[in-house]
Amino acid sequence: MAEWHEGLSDEYRGNESLANIPDIDTLAKSYLDAQSYMGGSIRIPSADAGEDDWSSFNQKLTDKVPTLMNLPSDEAEARTALLSRLGRPAESSGYKTEGLDDDFREWAFDNGLTDGQIAALVERNGNDMKTATDAQDESAREVFDGLKSKWGHAYDQNLSFANRAIETYADEAAVQYIQESGLNENAGFIQMMASIGEQLGEELVSNIGNQSNSFAMAPDEAKSQISEIQNNKSHPYHKGKSEAVERMAKLFEQAYPS
Numbered sequence: 001m002a003e004w005h006e007g008l009s010d011e012y013r014g015n016e017s018l019a020n021i022p023d024i025d026t027l028a029k030s031y032l033d034a035q036s037y038m039g040g041s042i043r044i045p046s047a048d049a050g051e052d053d054w055s056s057f058n059q060k061l062t063d064k065v066p067t068l069m070n071l072p073s074d075e076a077e078a079r080t081a082l083l084s085r086l087g088r089p090a091e092s093s094g095y096k097t098e099g100l101d102d103d104f105r106e107w108a109f110d111n112g113l114t115d116g117q118i119a120a121l122v123e124r125n126g127n128d129m130k131t132a133t134d135a136q137d138e139s140a141r142e143v144f145d146g147l148k149s150k151w152g153h154a155y156d157q158n159l160s161f162a163n164r165a166i167e168t169y170a171d172e173a174a175v176q177y178i179q180e181s182g183l184n185e186n187a188g189f190i191q192m193m194a195s196i197g198e199q200l201g202e203e204l205v206s207n208i209g210n211q212s213n214s215f216a217m218a219p220d221e222a223k224s225q226i227s228e229i230q231n232n233k234s235h236p237y238h239k240g241k242s243e244a245v246e247r248m249a250k251l252f253e254q255a256y257p258s
Contacts, residue, residue, distance in 0.1 A: 079112075087114030097122055140185040147187060152219040152257035161197030162190050168200060222254035 004024050005013050012018065021027050042060050045053045089095055092102075092109035097118045100108075108118055148155045170178065183189045229235050229248060236244035 083112045083114075086112075087116055088112055089115060136182075136185075143185050143187045143190075147190065150218065150220075152222075153254050154218045158194040158198070158218070159190070161195075161200075162193035163197070164200055165193040165197035169196075219255050219257065222251045226251050226255055 002022050004027075005018065008018075018027075021030065042057065042064060045057050049057075084090065088109065092105040094115075095105055095108065095118055096115055099122070100118070113121075147158075151158050166175065166178065178184050178189075226248065229237050229244075229251075232238075237248050
């Protein structure tokens with residue numbers, strides 16, 4: 001037992017809480033520290049406390065811990081306060097991101113989305129849409145480049161045939177479906193429509209054997225006709241007839257477009 005304990009009354013001399021205090025100065029320091037702690041502490045009101053005491057307690061707590069969020073006891077009010085603290089505007093019209101329609105604003109507000117989340121969502125969707133559009137454009141280029149290679153000089157004419165078939169047989173709803181489904185960028189569909197459109201317009205052009213120089217044909221058809229002329233030794237081409245020679249030159253232009 002420390003020497004200074006001798007001056008204590010019997011009531012306190014044997015108290016275990018004082019056993020580790022070696023002298024009066026240490027005792028004094030412990031007392032002052034306790035007083036300082038009590039002065040800085042916040043007492044939680046009892047169940048008997050009124051609204052004023054609880055308001056005072058909440059204010060002290062907020063002052064001591066500014067980042068602490070004090071939510072109302074009502075669940076709906078607590079949710080509103082929490083979402084507001086996180087960044088949701090006070091009403092749906094408060095979203096700052098441009099280009100939002102009213103239905104989307106209401107949906108975002110009801111689901112507790114913050115202004116920052118909306119901005120990130122719009123940016124992400126915009127990037128995804130651009131990526132999808134770029135991929136679709138690249139796919140369309142490949143389709144039409146393939147048709148150009150296959151049809152050669154007949155490319156524009158065959159596209160006109162395809163459009164003719166669609167205009168003849170497809171109503172407004174069908175045209176919308178063709179565009180939305182991507183059939184208008186499907187090589188097989190375009191070739192089928194071109195074939196149908198060509199049949200529709202047969203009465204407008206002369207027979208393929210006597211066609212005008214302005215009538216284009218696919219490279220494969222031109223090559224077939226070249227082969228037929230070369231194999232037909234009685235053809236005027238082999239006799240040097242100017243019209244036949246000129247026609248053969250046109251066929252080669254169609255068969256091997258530059």
